[in-house]
Structures are given as C-alpha cells and as structure tokens.
Amino acid sequence: MTPLITRPDTEPGHAPALPGDAGPGTETPLLLAAGTVILPDREYSPGWVEVSGGLIVACGAGEPPRPADLSLPAGILAPGFIDAHNHGGGGVSFNDADTVAVASRIIQTHLAHGTTTMMASLVTAPIDEMERLVRALAELVHGGLLAGIHLEGPWLSPAHRGAHDEDLLLLPDPDCVDRLMGAGGGAVRMVTIAPELDGGLAAVARIAEYGAVAAVGHTDADYDLTQAAIAAGATAGTHVFNAMRPMHHRAPGAALALLDDPTVFAELVADGVHLHPAVVRLITESPARPVFVTDAMAAAGAADGDYKLGALDVRVVDGQARLEDGTIAGSVLTLSHALQYAVLTAGVPLPLAIRAATQNPADLLTITDRGRIQPGLRADLVLLDADLHVHATLLEGAWV
CATH class of the missing domain: 2.30.40.10 (Urease, subunit C, domain 1)
Structure with missing residues (x-):
C-alpha cells in the first residue's frame, strides 16, 4: 500500500516533527x-x-x-475548512458564561478536525444576556480568533423555533436590531431571521446595511415572501429545509425560493440526521451555492449525555442531539465528517463538496484571505x- 505521508530522510520506526514546525507565520519555506x-x-x-x-x-x-x-x-x-454556523464542541457552547475559555476549547475541538476558521453562533437567550455575549465574543473576533458572530435568534418563528425557547423570541423592531448589531461593533457577521415577522423585511434590509449576512431561517415564510426577503437583502438560508415550512408541490415554501437563486448561499447540515442523502445532493446540485455547516452544539467532540443548548435541556444518544420532545437540537458534527458523509454516502462530487466546506463559506462571509x-x-x-x-x-x- 502506498503510504499517505512520506518524509525524506526518515528512518523506519521514527516519527520526527513534521517539516515546517516553527510556529504560525514561519518564514521557513x-x-x-x-x-x-x-x-x-x-x-x-x-x-x-x-x-x-x-x-x-x-x-x-x-x-x-x-x-x-x-x-x-x-x-x-x-x-x-470554514464553519459559518457553530454553537459549540468539547462539552461547552458559545452561550456559556466563561467566554474566552469556552471559545478556545471549541476552536481547538474543531481545529483537530480540519476547521481553521469559525463563526461563533448564539442561540436565543434573554436580550440582556445576548448583548453581553455579543460584546464578549466581539473581542475575540477583533483579536482574530473568530471570524465573526452569528445570531440565530431571537427573531425567529415560534412555529419553527426548533431548539429555541419560545418565551425568549422577539419581534425584530429597529431598536432591538440596533442594540445587538451595535454591541458587536461590526463583529456580528450573520443573523438568522424569519422575514414574515412584523418588521421582518425591514429588519433584513437593516441587517444588510450593517454589512452582515441576513439569512432566512426558522421561518414560516412562503415562496413569494422569501423572494421578497432576498430582494430586501437576504443572501443566505439557514440549514435549508430544517426549521422551515415544508415544501409542497403547490406551495414550495422558503426552501425552493432559496435554492432557486444563484445569489443565495444555502446552508446544509450533512450529518445523516438533518437531511436525507438525496436532499444533500439536491441542495448541492441546485442553482444556490451550498455551504456545509455543523450547527454543532456542546457534544461535538465529546461523549453522549445531557447538555444545555441555551436554556433548553438536550440529550445526546448515539450521536443525535434532541430535546425531550424529539426536536433536533443542533448536531455533534464536524466539517470533516460532513465532507465524508456528503461524498461517500450522498454521492456529492469531491470538488463540489470541498468548495462547500471552504470557498463558499469564505465568500458567504466575505473572507478574502x-x-x-x-x-x-x-x-x-x-x-x-x-x-x-x-x-x-x-x-x-x-x-x-
């Protein structure tokens, strides 16, 4: 068998340091x-x-x-790999209190699986707590440890809230939007929003004016309203098909409006739980630009057991994270496993799958380097x- 890695001048039975082990930014070619x-x-x-x-x-x-x-x-x-939607890993989540220690642990957990750039995704919490978390995480964004902050909540549909506390969901009034966007000082790079909420379309435009990605998700919007949200400035769909009105042949809903537009980036969670492999292929072959995300919660890179996602209790059994009522509550996915599942199980061509884990999320977040x-x-x-x-x-x- 041809060895995966061969090193010059290496004696059998010895494993020297990899060439170039001089630290980040080394000048050694x-x-x-x-x-x-x-x-x-x-x-x-x-x-x-x-x-x-x-x-x-x-x-x-x-x-x-x-x-x-x-x-x-x-x-x-x-x-x-670049993960634009990640809530946690290694037993902790970005909603936890000790922000710096938590972020470091999550970053290291996913870095071990090839993720070199990460967004910090927050689930719905009390507005004062969300503002505090945004301010704390913004320091890590400005310091270069995180690519940005993703607000998944509080402006979501109660009908498709998924693993978000219904009592904490809010309408996207301008003051509320300005409060959280302003707290980040430019660090909030993406916001998931249900455009059918009162003030939803105006909030989409306002989020885009801040230079952030407005992503349609956790929504009961129909096809036409989703198109209106795209016209207002939405450029992405959050975990398309999940936490959305189901597709029907006479009422195709948000998913088809997102997938039918080549200007839209379509998130998908390729873990064998969120989507059937045929749907993974459907999304990656659609006119939209596919983006693999983990939507990982604290149990990624950790053992099965009981966890928290925001204020909600989550039980992880056999690698599936669910609320007590069976609702999917994020994943235990890494992008390396998403790539494996997409290519080896769903049949996505390797170059397309690599793009969905690298250059497409970079383009989504306007990361150019x-x-x-x-x-x-x-x-x-x-x-x-x-x-x-x-x-x-x-x-x-x-x-x-």
Missing part, C-alpha cells in the same frame, strides 16, 4: 506534494503547494520544482486520505 490538490476551479493530480511566511506562495501541477518536504502520494490537499489554494492567500490547509480523514492541518503555515 515548506513544499508539499500530493496525489490530488483541490484548487478553486480545477484539480491537480498530482500537484504541489509551497508555503512561506504563513502564506501560499506558489502551486502547480505535476512534480514539484524541487524535492518536497512532505509528500502525500495517495493523499488530498485542500483548503482549511483564505478558503482557496491560491498564491497570496493564508496557508490554511488540510491533508486528507482517500477516505477523507484529516491527517494533518496547517494553520497560517504551521502544523496544528
């Missing part, structure tokens, strides 16, 4: 060769990537221009085997 390199619009089979100073400095097809520091003849080299293998961009990379397991991750050119 690192040349990687792989059986497949996934670029934005093509694949190199084989190909190579050169990294220096935390950036990708060159890439190409065929044999590398000099002996590679690390060769993956049976492996795949892809951009680091990563999400692609391209000279000049940040050297966030994952090394995958043929079964799409993550074997190693580069974060700003340093192994993690």
